[in-house]
Structure formats: structure tokens, C-alpha cells
Amino acid sequence: MRGESVALIVKPNAKGAATVEFAMTAMVLLFLIMAIVDFSYIFFVNLTMQHAVRDGARYAATGQSNLDLDPQGTAQDRCDAAVVRIKSASMGFFDQAGAVVVFKTVNNDGSITPVPANSCASAGQIIVITLNCELPLITPVVQSFFTNGKYTFSVSSTMKNEAF
Numbered sequence: 486m487r488g489e490s491v492a493l494i495v496k497p498n499a500k501g502a503a504t505v506e507f508a509m510t511a512m513v514l515l516f517l518i519m520a521i522v523d524f525s526y527i528f529f530v531n532l533t534m535q536h537a538v539r540d541g542a543r544y545a546a547t548g549q550s551n552l553d554l555d556p557q558g559t560a561q562d563r564c565d566a567a568v569v570r571i572k573s574a575s576m577g578f579f580d581q582a583g584a585v586v587v588f589k590t591v592n593n594d595g596s597i598t599p600v601p602a603n604s605c606a607s608a609g610q611i612i613v614i615t616l617n618c619e620l621p622l623i624t625p626v627v628q629s630f631f632t633n634g635k636y637t638f639s640v641s642s643t644m645k646n647e648a649f
Contacts, residue, residue: 522623527622543644589614611643611646622635
């Protein structure tokens with residue numbers, strides 16, 4: 486060993502490195518899975534409520550009111566019957582999303598006004614049913630990205646009342 490230096494290769498202790506890497510990767514992966522679940526839930530509820538309001542609007546536009554809330558069998562107003570139809574078509578999301586139903590009609594001049602006295606308009610008029618919803622999200626991590634932890638959305642359907 487004349488004038489040569491010997492380099493000592495010191496191998497660092499690698500115990501636990503895989504565990505730390507897995508923990509960091511698992512947090513990101515878990516967040517992505519929770520986000521996928523929550524956003525899938527949001528889109529599913531939104532589409533379900535859109536279908537329900539369309540079904541309720543069609544029900545009201547055809548002049549039906551045979552859905553009965555009263556156990557004695559008295560007929561309900563068409564608007565009330567349409568709300569019952571919307572609730573039954575919403576797969577239970579109506580109450581979960583805190584849906585508020587708004588009935589409006591389109592006037593001859595194109596202006597939109599609330600339907601008077603819960604009458605669902607008369608034959609030949611255009612009826613607009615809107616649901617304003619606030620859906621609480623499933624996972625707390627994703628909730629933090631939304632105001633009050635709720636996804637706020639609105640769905641509506643417009644139909645022309647048939648002559649009944």
C-alpha cells in the first residue's frame with residue numbers, strides 16, 4: 486500500500502426505509518381512494534336527483550295527482566303529488582341531500598315566476614321544478630375542500646303542462 490489510500494465504504498443502515506416509504510405512499514393512495522369514492526357519490530346523487538325531478542315534472546305536467554299522502558285516501562294537490570313522486574324516485578337521497586323543491590312557471594313574456602298557491606300551473610303553461618340540495622360528503626378529508634363539508638347543487642326540469 487504504497488501511497489494508496491484505502492476507501493472504506495460504509496453502508497448506511499437501511500432498516501425501516503421501506504416502512505417509511507410505504508407510509509408516505511399509503512397516505513397519498515388512501516386520499517386518492519377517498520376522493521374517488523366521494524366524487525363518485527356526488528355524481529351518482531346528482532344524476533339520481535336529476536332523474537327524480539324529471540320524473541316528478543313529467544308526473545305533474547300530465548295532470549296526475551293520484552299519489553296519496555293521506556291515509557284516508559283524499560286526493561292531494563298536483564304539486565304535493567309531484568313532490569311525493571320526486572321523493573320516491575330519488576332512492577332516499579331527497580332527505581339526505583336536504584332537497585328544497587321550488588315550483589315556477591314561464592309567463593307569456595318569458596319571465597319566470599313562482600307558481601301561485603301551489604297549483605302547479607294550468608294546462609298549456611310551462612312548469613319548472615327545481616331542487617336545491619346540500620349533500621353532506623362521506624369522508625372528512627374531502628369535506629374540508631367544500632363549504633361546510635357539503636356539496637351544494639341544483640337540478641331542475643321544465644315541462645309544458647298537457648291539456649288535462
